[in-house]
Amino acid sequence: MPVRKARGRLSVLHTPVGGCATALLVLVLALAVLAPLVWGDRASVVDTGALQQGPSGAHPLGTDNLGRDILYRVLVASRLSVELAVLATLIGVAIGTVLGTAPTVLPRWAGRLVTSTVGIAVAFPGLLLALFFAVILGVGAKGAVLAIGLAMAPGFARLAQTLAASVSGRDFVAAARVAGAGRARLLVRHVLPNIAEPLIVNATVGAGMALLAFSGLSFLGLGVQAPDYDWGRLLGEGLNQIYVNPTAALAPGAAVVIVGLAFNLFGETMAAAVGARGRPRSTGAPYPGHAQAPPMDVTGDPVLVVENLRVAFPGTGGWTTPVRGVSFTVGAGESVGVVGESGSGKSLTALAVSQLIERPGVVTADRLEFLGTPLLDTPERQARRLLGTSLAMVFQDPMTSFNPTRRIGRQLAEVAEEHQGLSRGAAHARAVDRLRAVRVPAAARRARQYPHEFSGGMRQRAMIGMGLMGDPRLVVADEPTTALDVTVQRQVLRLLTRVRESDGSALLLISHDITVVAGACQRVLVMYAGRVVEDLPTSDLRSAPRHPYTRALLAAVPALDTDRDAPLAVIPGRPPEPAEVLSGCAFAPRCPFADERCAGADPVLANVGVGDAHRVACWHPRDGAVAAVDDDLPVVELPEVAHE
Incomplete structure (x- = not known):
């Protein structure tokens, strides 16, 4: 973690609330560890001559019905109370995370079943669930821990579902899918690291609630049983002599409140620290234009053949088809631009070609072939391997193109490890080489940095470098220059052109700016309302549309x-x-x-x-x-x- 970023988070701990919460929690944890070692024997001493006495010099908080010192027992009970509360929280977080992220791995029907079950469980109050599970699982500490953990799980599951759904739609997850990562790999390497922080923050707050719930069960006799004792059990015993010695009940109750407050305040402090993290944003102006790209003869078999491509999504009024019968061909080494207003179906066409349309979306086509392989009829594993090695995807927003929790070099190396079987060291060396190929300065040092340490243009270059980790025959660039300033836009487009010319890769460039595709492509597809309305050479774009x-x-x-x-x-x-x-x-x-x-x-x-170089639907x-x-x-x- 960069020093500046770490200092920004630690500065939150220097606030009055953050400092007090941290100091209080450290004191509680130290007490939980040391109290049984220091005062454990004294807390068990029975004094029949001092039964149910009030506070005195020998016993500051008085004694219980066996003459045992209440102060020592409250201090010693801190270990079991905190231990069981943390254990119940861990169980709840673990089960909730599994249930919350399961829909991203399971088939759609199973994911919906899990989501519905979680939704029903969330509707019940947590304390009611804890009592229900405690009765089923039986009286005792083990049953109470499981009961509270199961009662906390639905809340964490709903949180994990929401966070996982937001992360799953990011570009770096789609890039990992194009690179061939399976669902389990996406979950472990890309989704979980990006939702870990809010889960940890909520777990810290949840530990305070678990402590309160566990003390409540012990107070009711469903939790810790004799001869063991926690604060809830001590509170129940002290209630019997509340009129004789009120401190016998007030002391364990105050301990529950103070420690619960320590967990909650520390959780809020962590939330503030996480929220204080800022992310740079890049803005830019539309690209004004380029010189026309030189013509290039297309030879060999076509790289991509699309005939009557349709993408449909279910809706309340029936099926909606934003892409309606798109047909085109991209030859080897050819650069084709797709242009149109927002909502014309450009990006959906690229996602369908890259096999990135998820259910409930449905992709159909009379013919959808990449390097001669019919993608719609090929098993998912085989198609993923083909696309991961031979198709490169460059997304629109360079800020979301990479996983923010992983280093740039590691993300590039993952492609080589997955598809080329390279070792970790060899894959990293190739990642550095690919960064050099896309003109990233100090590539070896940059490979060890995180995405937020790159500028917008450098991130887009690194994204192109990720596509070059394999042997791409087709580069699909979806609005790659939208968020970049004019100078960086020109550099990125020149880089894409150089990659096409040097490696012989075909280029499918999607843009809302017709002057961008006019300067970087040999052929232009104009889309409107989900259809290609004109397919013409760039040389005819200004002279004969x-x-x-x-x-x-x-x-x-x-x-x-x-x-x-x-x-x-x-x-x-x-x-x-x-x-x-x-x-x-x-x-x-x-x-x-x-x-x-x-x-x-x-x-x-x-x-x-004359010929078939110019087609129009009008x-x-x-x-x-x-x-x-x-x-x-x-x-x-x-x-x-x-x-x-």
């Missing part, structure tokens, strides 16, 4: 010579929601050329011109180049700004 939507996207991009006093070009309306797509052309409500035919029938993606394709502001595109007037 045929679909009105493509022309609108291009016209809406301001150029350096754009008249600042002229109104901005906009696309009227908004894209339809996946559940709102009706029959006919989805772009018809926003298209100035739409007619009855457009509203009644959805056009098929068909070839235009009943009224346009001709000619696109100006800075297309004559066919509506414009919007901006309000005038008063200058002083």
